[in-house]
Amino acid sequence: MGKRILIIEQDSHLARFLTLELESAGYEVLWETDHKEALRLATSRDLELLLFDLQAGFDANRSFLEQLAQVKPSAVIIALASPEDLKAQQDVIHQYTVLVAVKPFVAPILLEQIASIFRGRDYINQHCGQIKKVAKHHQLEVDLANHMVFRKGEQLALTRREYDLLIALMSSPKALTREELLERVWKYENPGGTNIVDVYIRYLRGKIDIEGQASYIETVRGVGYKMRDLTV
Structure with a gap:
């Protein structure tokens, strides 16, 4: 199509x-x-x-x-x-x-x-298999057809940008630098701020994390961000 x-x-x-x-x-x-x-x-x-x-x-x-x-x-x-x-x-x-x-x-x-x-x-769709595997590990399920995200069956209200950022992180086996995230998530426009990645990581954490538990997103000092290896 x-x-x-x-x-x-x-x-x-x-x-x-x-x-x-x-x-x-x-x-x-x-x-x-x-x-x-x-x-x-x-x-x-x-x-x-x-x-x-x-x-x-x-x-x-x-x-x-x-x-x-x-x-x-x-x-x-x-x-x-x-x-x-x-x-x-x-x-x-x-x-x-x-x-x-x-x-x-x-x-x-x-x-x-x-x-x-x-x-x-297209980049996201090409990595569907890996995304599904990682999502299950992290108790985050992604309905790729409808662009919906669930945590333990509860739908999370993410904006389109937050969704793309989450998928970029979940599709990568390694930590992504801020520059790599800018390329994958904001590549089609001038993001308009040097700290835009950090701002949206904070937004995303506020929606997917569980209070009192370690964040799903790990900050890798000197590198960038990755999905944390959490015990299910």
């Missing part, structure tokens, strides 16, 4: 331009103007990436992204935004881990950003 992208855009000319560019690059493209219909498609179809125009009202954006996070928590979202909209909605973008393509964007750069996202997902 080809890689499928959903465009959520009210400007028909821009949507048509994006559709032609993406289809020429080999992607299957769906287009919707209505948030409700876009949510229905996200629920019923296999979608990994959404292009979402931030021109709508502030409250409408927040409501849509909140619902989208519930029905498709693993989806990568790229917001198409003017510099003004980007500045006004920084907290929403950060809260829902939204990537940004600033208007007017350059098509080849956007296509390379999208290609890099899918390359990162």
Whole structure:
């Protein structure tokens, strides 16, 4: 099956331009103007990436992204935004881990950003066997088809970035440096901070660790991070 992208855009000319560019690059493209219909498609179809125009009202954006996070928590979202909209909605973008393509964007750069996202997902899929083995050892079960994580049967509410970070760690038999994690998890964008890996390791620990027990993620001094060998 080809890689499928959903465009959520009210400007028909821009949507048509994006559709032609993406289809020429080999992607299957769906287009919707209505948030409700876009949510229905996200629920019923296999979608990994959404292009979402931030021109709508502030409250409408927040409501849509909140619902989208519930029905498709693993989806990568790229917001198409003017510099003004980007500045006004920084907290929403950060809260829902939204990537940004600033208007007017350059098509080849956007296509390379999208290609890099899918390359990162392909890397994860190529390591499914190892991921499942390690997940069972650590009492963390990963539903790769639906991008869901469970600990002892309890579903953990991870953001897409936290999920990708966890999978990168679980797929590696050795400790990964911060640079390697930046390459595997943030390779498709400028992370915007030298300590971003440490920040997200802290977020992830806060969600997967059990209070009073050793962290699932071990800090390897002078190297980086790895999944800790815990006794089941």
